[in-house]
Structure formats: structure tokens, C-alpha cells
Amino acid sequence: MEKWLETLLVLLLLIDIYALGISRLAALVKLMALQGLVLALLPWTIEPVHTMHCVILSLGVLIIKVILIPAFVYRAIAKVKIKREIEPYISFTPSLFIGICILVLSFYTGQHLVLPFAVQSSLFVPTAIATLLSGLMILVSRRKAITQVLGYVLFESGIYIFSLTLSEANPVLVEMGVLLDVFVAVFIMGITLLRIKDVFDDLDVGKFVTLRD
Amino acid sequence: MILTIVLLPLVAGCLALLMPWRNLRRALFVLTAFAHLGISIAMYWIPQIPSLGNWLVLDPLGHIFLLAISLLFALASIYTLGYLQHQTHGQTSSERVFFACLLFFLCTMSLVTMSHHLGLLWIAIEATTLASAPLIYFHRSASSLEATWKYLVICSVGIALALLGTVFLVVSSFYDGQTVSLLLSEMLTAAPRLHPIWLEASFLLFLVGYGTKMGLAPLHTWLPDAHSEAPAPVSALFSGVLLNCAFLGLLRVYQIFIAAGHAAFAQDLFLFFGLLSMLVAAVFILFQSDYKRMLAYSSVEHMGILAFAVGLGATAAFPMLLHVLNHSATKALLFFTAGNILITYQTKNIIQVRGILRILPITGFFWLAGFFAITGMPPFGTFISEFNILGVAIKQSSFLLAGLYLFFLAVIFIGMVRIFFSMAYGHSTAPDNASKENWLRLIAPLCLFVIILVLGLYLPDWFRDMLQSGVQELLGDH
Numbered sequence: 001m002e003k004w005l006e007t008l009l010v011l012l013l014l015i016d017i018y019a020l021g022i023s024r025l026a027a028l029v030k031l032m033a034l035q036g037l038v039l040a041l042l043p044w045t046i047e048p049v050h051t052m053h054c055v056i057l058s059l060g061v062l063i064i065k066v067i068l069i070p071a072f073v074y075r076a077i078a079k080v081k082i083k084r085e086i087e088p089y090i091s092f093t094p095s096l097f098i099g100i101c102i103l104v105l106s107f108y109t110g111q112h113l114v115l116p117f118a119v120q121s122s123l124f125v126p127t128a129i130a131t132l133l134s135g136l137m138i139l140v141s142r143r144k145a146i147t148q149v150l151g152y153v154l155f156e157s158g159i160y161i162f163s164l165t166l167s168e169a170n171p172v173l174v175e176m177g178v179l180l181d182v183f184v185a186v187f188i189m190g191i192t193l194l195r196i197k198d199v200f201d202d203l204d205v206g207k208f209v210t211l212r213d
Numbered sequence: 214m215i216l217t218i219v220l221l222p223l224v225a226g227c228l229a230l231l232m233p234w235r236n237l238r239r240a241l242f243v244l245t246a247f248a249h250l251g252i253s254i255a256m257y258w259i260p261q262i263p264s265l266g267n268w269l270v271l272d273p274l275g276h277i278f279l280l281a282i283s284l285l286f287a288l289a290s291i292y293t294l295g296y297l298q299h300q301t302h303g304q305t306s307s308e309r310v311f312f313a314c315l316l317f318f319l320c321t322m323s324l325v326t327m328s329h330h331l332g333l334l335w336i337a338i339e340a341t342t343l344a345s346a347p348l349i350y351f352h353r354s355a356s357s358l359e360a361t362w363k364y365l366v367i368c369s370v371g372i373a374l375a376l377l378g379t380v381f382l383v384v385s386s387f388y389d390g391q392t393v394s395l396l397l398s399e400m401l402t403a404a405p406r407l408h409p410i411w412l413e414a415s416f417l418l419f420l421v422g423y424g425t426k427m428g429l430a431p432l433h434t435w436l437p438d439a440h441s442e443a444p445a446p447v448s449a450l451f452s453g454v455l456l457n458c459a460f461l462g463l464l465r466v467y468q469i470f471i472a473a474g475h476a477a478f479a480q481d482l483f484l485f486f487g488l489l490s491m492l493v494a495a496v497f498i499l500f501q502s503d504y505k506r507m508l509a510y511s512s513v514e515h516m517g518i519l520a521f522a523v524g525l526g527a528t529a530a531f532p533m534l535l536h537v538l539n540h541s542a543t544k545a546l547l548f549f550t551a552g553n554i555l556i557t558y559q560t561k562n563i564i565q566v567r568g569i570l571r572i573l574p575i576t577g578f579f580w581l582a583g584f585f586a587i588t589g590m591p592p593f594g595t596f597i598s599e600f601n602i603l604g605v606a607i608k609q610s611s612f613l614l615a616g617l618y619l620f621f622l623a624v625i626f627i628g629m630v631r632i633f634f635s636m637a638y639g640h641s642t643a644p645d646n647a648s649k650e651n652w653l654r655l656i657a658p659l660c661l662f663v664i665i666l667v668l669g670l671y672l673p674d675w676f677r678d679m680l681q682s683g684v685q686e687l688l689g690d691h
Contacts (some may be wrong), residue, residue, distance in 0.1 A: 116387040116408050132377075139370060148366060156373055163380045166392055174332030174395070178376065181339045185369050188346055192361055199355045208359045211438040213497055213506070 295653025375422025445552020490517025
């Protein structure tokens with residue numbers, strides 16, 4: 001089990017780094033779907049396995065993070081006809097470099113942030129932090145509103161990974177509620193996006209300059 | 214009954230979405246709002262049995278917030294009818310979606326006040342963001358779209374941090390091989406043995422998370438945009454009760470800190486962010502050119518005052534709760550009148566608005582009364598609460614804090630006096646065909662005016678008892 005767990009966690013770390021270097025939006029959406037798949041498998045590798053809990057959680061993640069959110073964002077991309085993130089505030093090579101820094105920082109913090117209980121893998125906390133930070137990084141460094149939505153999804157996944165460290169304490173109902181909230185958030189952001197495209201003829205949040213003091 | 218008050222607006226919202234007849238939909242909307250108000254008042258006398266296994270509990274603290282929500286929503290529902298008469302068709306988004314979102318908004322806010330499970334509380338607070346985001350975009354302008362986007366992204370990310378805080382809280386409760394559930398009652402019992410470092414870390418995340426939604430500086434950036442772009446009844450609800458919901462979230466966490474004997478840590482942070490919010494608000498009000506944004510910054514100020522009062526500790530809890538209600542009523546009054554001004558003058562620019570008293574005498578009167586109330590002048594309720602908060606600070610001999618508090622209040626008064634008076638007096642600059650007073654849009658301001666005046670002159674015993682039991686709930690001494 002532990003082997004599987006660590007394999008999945010390493011996969012998640014790779015996805016985080018990769019996400020920072022992608023400019024094609026369609027590829028980024030696919031990557032998020034892949035991440036969702038890994039997240040759905042993750043509860044099964046954490047001991048002790050509570051079958052009921054795992055089934056519901058995986059199903060929820062599968063439906064929302066692997067199917068609904070990617071499908072919805074994919075459609076939005078097709079509608080607004082924007083293929084890639086051009087000239088982000090921080091371009092892709094420096095982003096990758098920052099990704100490496102995030103990795104180092106996560107492992108450093110993960111080592112010092114000692115949980116009061118034993119965690120199955122020492123990779124657990126660093127992966128959660130790295131996912132959180134990469135999500136934040138995408139949120140602040142990209143110009144296209146659509147990329148920001150994906151950054152938000154990535155960010156929330158980090159919290160999900162963290163909450164898995166306390167497998168029993170989190171009631172399934174709350175997890176489902178959180179997933180539902182995230183989906184509705186993405187849904188409303190998606191609708192807003194289409195309007196932004198209509199009105200501004202672009203999805204560049206750098207053009208949002210009317211409201212300021 | 215607890216479930217009814219959450220489900221009623223939810224069901225009504227779904228009906229509003231499906232209903233093809235405009236007038237029936239409007240009637241349904243107003244009826245639901247008043248039914249909600251009726252139930253939440255009735256709940257004061259009928260003891261409530263916790264619902265869903267203690268997940269939903271109506272305690273005295275939550276009830277105070279719930280009453281404010283119901284009352285403001287009912288008043289806003291009447292105002293909305295008057296407001297919609299002046300909207301040209303085609304320039305606004307569909308009325309169906311608007312009413313449905315308003316009702317969902319009411320449902321999620323009621324849920325916040327009764328959530329006694331911190332996970333559910335988070336879900337409910339995030340849901341208020343989602344239900345209210347489409348409301349900002351009612352006027353279909355580019356700038357309202359920009360405000361909607363900022364609101365969605367900043368608040369969602371901010372509140373996500375509070376979710377991380379919730380997870381940290383569970384981590385801190387690990388003791389003797391197991392963790393405590395997120396039920397408030399269990400957390401409070403387990404509080405003394407919570408792991409201090411994780412507890413403090415979780416508080417920081419909660420403060421940033423719910424603080425973003427509450428509008429504490431420097432996380433308030435979404436607030437002026439959303440408040441100025443939203444239609445008037447929505448701005449009134451945002452400022453009057455939505456911010457309170459996030460504040461209640463912070464108070465719930467603070468309850469755990471008191472029970473843990475760790476309140477001092479939280480109080481210092483509350484004091485700091487409270488004063489910082491007042492400072493930021495003061496600076497932006499001084500150099501403001503848009504009156505709706507000015508009111509929005511005033512909300513940042515008052516959220517700062519509330520945080521400051523929490524930071525002063527137990528003795529300031531009573532005036533703090535009183536100020537929650539005073540601010541809700543006063544700010545809603547101002548946003549309603551600002552809506553009337555906007556309809557007549559068709560501009561949000563302060564310089565282009567002159568002579569409100571000449572063309573809209575009643576609105577102008579409420580505008581000036583609202584000014585005196587919001588700056589904490591007697592005979593209004595805010596005077597009592599702000600003055601008592603100051604009194605607590607002085608009694609604790611924290612003269613630096615009291616001095617800063619007073620200084621910021623004074624600066625804000627100076628900033629506002631210029632704005633309000635120049636708008637109220639002088640020759641009217643309204644367009645010739647401008648719309649006049651409309652009684653549907655005056656009922657809500659009138660009721661609120663009476664409320665803040667009464668609260669300033671005399672606190673009825675039952676009202677005092679209600680606040681007192683809220684204070685006891687907050688401080689945990691029953």
C-alpha cells in the first residue's frame with residue numbers, strides 16, 4: 001500500500017511542476033483531469049481502508065474533478081476560441097524555475113511541520129503544500145481568466161490532499177459539500193468567463209482597469 | 214423549524230427560476246421574504262431542537278445574526294420592487310435568475326447562522342459567495358463584470374484558505390490516538406487540550422480566509438468594486454448582512470479560542486487588523502470620488518471597528534454585538550438611499566450630484582440622517598455602540614489603541630462631512646426628466662431610520678436580554 005501511495009504522491013508532484021510549464025490550455029485541462037484521477041485513487045492507498053468512505057469519496061472526485069470540471073472548462077475553451085496562454089506575467093521558463101523552488105520549499109516546510117500523529121508517507125505534507133503553492137502561482141502569474149480558474153482548482157486539490165492525512169476525521173458529507181461548492185464555483189466562473197469574452201473580446205484580466213481608486 | 218428556514222428560500226428560489234409569470238414571481242419573492250422574517254422572529258419564543266444531529270443549532274448568537282438577515286431581506290424585497298420599475302429592459306440580466314439568486318442567497322446566509330459544524334459552516338459561507346456573484350452582474354456593464362470576476366476569484370481563493378484552516382483545526386485536536394469531530398460543541402469541550410501551534414496556525418488561515426470575505430484590510434480589495442457595481446438592494450444586503458456572516462464565522466472560531474484559554478493570541482490579531490482596516494478606510498474615504506465606493510469603504514471601517522471590539526476582549530462583547538446590528542441597519546439605509554440618488558441622478562460621481570434635498574427631499578433627509586448615524590453621532594444607535602467600545606479601551610488603559618481608534622473615526626468623519634453635505638445641498642444637478650420619489654423605495658429606509666433612532670434612544674429589556682445571551686454564548690459562560 002505504501003508503495004502505491006508514494007507512487008501516486010510523486011505523480012501529483014510531477015503534475016504540479018508540469019502544470020506550471022504548459023501554455024496550451026487544452027493540455028492543462030487534460031492534466032487537471034489526470035490529477036483528478038490520481039486524487040480519486042489516493043484514498044484507497046491510505047490505511048486503514050474504509051471501503052464505504054473510499055467508494056463515495058472516489059466517486060465524488062471522479063465525477064466532479066475528472067468528468068464535470070474538465071468537460072465544462074474544455075467546452076468554455078472551445079467557445080471562446082482561445083488556445084493558449086500568451087505572455088503571462090511570469091513566463092513559462094521562470095515559472096518552471098519557481099516550481100522547483102516551490103518543491104524545495106514544500107519539502108523543507110514538510111519536514112518542519114510535524115503533524116501530531118504519524119502519517120503514512122513523508123511525502124504527504126510536502127505534496128499538499130506543493131500543490132497549494134503551484135495553484136496559487138498559476139492564479140497570480142497568468143493573464144487569461146480561464147487559466148486562473150484552473151489555478152483555483154489546483155489550489156483546492158492541495159487542501160484535499162492535506163485533508164486526506166486525517167482519513168477518518170473528515171465526514172464524507174463535508175467532503176461532498178466541498179466538492180460541490182468547488183464545482184459550482186467553477187461553473188459560475190465559467191459562465192462569467194463567456195460574458196467577459198463577449199464584452200471585453202478577450203479573457204485578459206490585465207484589461208480589468210476600470211475599477212480602482 | 215430550523216430546517217424550514219433554510220429550505221423555504223431554497224424551494225422558493227427553485228420555483229422562481231421555473232415560474233414564467235412575472236407578477237406572480239415578484240409576489241412569491243416578497244411573500245417568502247416576509248415568511249422568513251416571521252419564522253425567524255417566532256423562533257425567539259419557540260425553543261428549537263437541534264437538527265441533523267447537532268449540525269444545525271440555533272443558538273442566541275446565531276439568532277441575532279439571523280434576525281438581522283431576515284429583517285434586512287424583507288425590507289430589501291420591497292425596495293427591489295420599486296428599484297426594478299426604473300430598470301430599462303434589455304440592460305439588465307433576467308429577472309428570473311435575479312430573484313432566484315436572491316432567494317438562494319437568503320438560504321445560504323440563514324445556513325451560516327445556524328451551522329454548528331465547522332465544515333458545514335465553510336460550505337455555507339462559500340455558498341453565499343456563489344449565490345451572490347450573479348447578483349453583482351445585474352446591470353450587464355463591463356465594469357460590473359469586472360467586479361463579479363474579482364469577487365468570485367478573490368473570495369473563493371480566500372475562503373479556500375479558511376478550509377485549510379478547518380483542516381488544521383482538526384489536526385490540532387489530535388489527542389490520545391484520535392481527533393475530535395468538527396462539531397462546535399465537541400470542539401469546545403476538547404478545546405483545552407488542542408495543540409497550541411496548530412491551533413494558532415489554523416487561526417491565521419481562518420483570519421485570512423473569512424477576513425477576506427468580511428472585508429478586513431488588506432484583503433478587502435474585492436469589496437468596493439462589488440458594492441459599487443451591484444444594484445442598490447444587493448449592495449445593502451452585501452454590506453448589511455453578508456459581511457456579518459463571515460464575521461460570525463470568525464466569532465465561531467474565536468469561541469474555540471476562548472474555550473482553549475488562548476484568546477489573547479486571537480485578540481492581538483483582531484486588534485491589529487481592526488485598526489488597519491480603519492486606517493485604510495480613512496485614507497480611501499478622504500480621497501473618494503464615487504459615493505457608492507465611499508459607502509463600501511465605510512463598511513471596511515465598520516468591520517474594522519467590530520474586529521477591534523473583539524480584540525478588546527470580553528468587556529467589549531456587548532457593544533460589539535450591538536454595533537453589528539447598528540451597522541447593518543445604518544449601512545443598509547445608506548445603500549438604499551444611494552440607490553434612490555443613483556436612479557435620479559444617473560451617476561455615481563460625487564461632484565456631479567448636488568441638491569438632493571431640493572429634488573428628493575425625503576431621500577435627502579435619510580441621506581443626511583444616515584451620515585450622522587454612520588459617523589457615530591447621537592442620537593443614533595451607532596453612537597452608543599462606538600462610544601462604549603471606546604469606553605472599554607480607555608478602561609483597559611490602552612490609550613494608544615483608544616487614541617488611534619478615535620483618530621481614525623475623526624478622519625473618516627471629516628472625509629464624509631464634505632461628501633455628504635456637498636451632495637445634499639446646493640442647486641440640483643439632476644437631469645430635467647429625472648424620476649422623483651417613489652414610495653416603494655422609501656419604506657425600507659424609513660423602517661431602518663426608525664430602528665437606528667430607537668436603538669440610539671433606548672434599548673428595550675427584551676432586546677438587551679437577547680444581546681446578553683448572545684454575549685454569554687460567545688464567551689462560553691452559561
